[in-house]
Amino acid sequence: MNRRPFAQVDVFTDQPYRGNPLAVVLDGRGLSTEDMQRFTDWTNLSEATFVLPPEHPEADLRVRIFCPGRELPFAGHPTLGTCHAWLEAGGRPKGTDVVQECGIGLVRVRREGTRLAFAAPPLLRGGPLSEAEVVQLARGLGLAREDIAAHAWCDNGPGWRGLLLHSVQQLRTLRPDAGVLGGQFVGLVAPLPAGDDCAFELRAFFPGPGGFSEDPVTGSLNAAVAQWLIGAGLAPAQYRASQGAAVGRAGRIHLAQDSADASTIWVGGDSVTCIRGTVQL
Incomplete structure (x- = not known):
């Protein structure tokens, strides 16, 4: 075992302990997949990442992303966190943007003042869900079928099934039934009233120990939902979303369609370091 530089970062917030925490091991060289998974499970966080030298010539760093029980090809808040x-620890990109290499490929991250934003990767699967899936999801969420205004696959690594609800009140009060929903990744979005500082509110549920877990603030889901909603004309080309109120957080996610390339959606947010030191691994 060696002492390795470590940071615990709160993502999609400028206030410590109000976003989504992430464990970052800044030197993952020599660690096996089993080592990484064991440490991730021990942290009891939604994700941990391990920084490695890049293998792709265009990349500035390589990142392996783990959640409890498995490795992920991509996830949003681990990308930004x-x-x-890495930048705070002295990392220097080759160009203006940081290029991170992960399981899904190369992901660009740009600096927008104090905020970072990543270019959402292409969807692995889009288009509407089947009617049978929508009916099952409604039953598992305690909703009527008519409560769902629209639906789509939002799969960019995690296989999110996205549902747009008519009512934000229903979004805030629903309780998922893990027995009905099984091992599905479910993302919910509802519009907020005019005058709110955000256009949409989201919740994200995924399989976890003992049933379903709720993610505080989810970059991959927000990325895919923005690609869906903006592409379908259900959201403006630039908006802000909130997530995490149901679990005591106040996440803010900035979504924007690239002005020069309409196929690119930028997903941004602030991050703050809450713990900095070393970890024995």
């Missing part, structure tokens, strides 16, 4: 920790 790892980049924040």
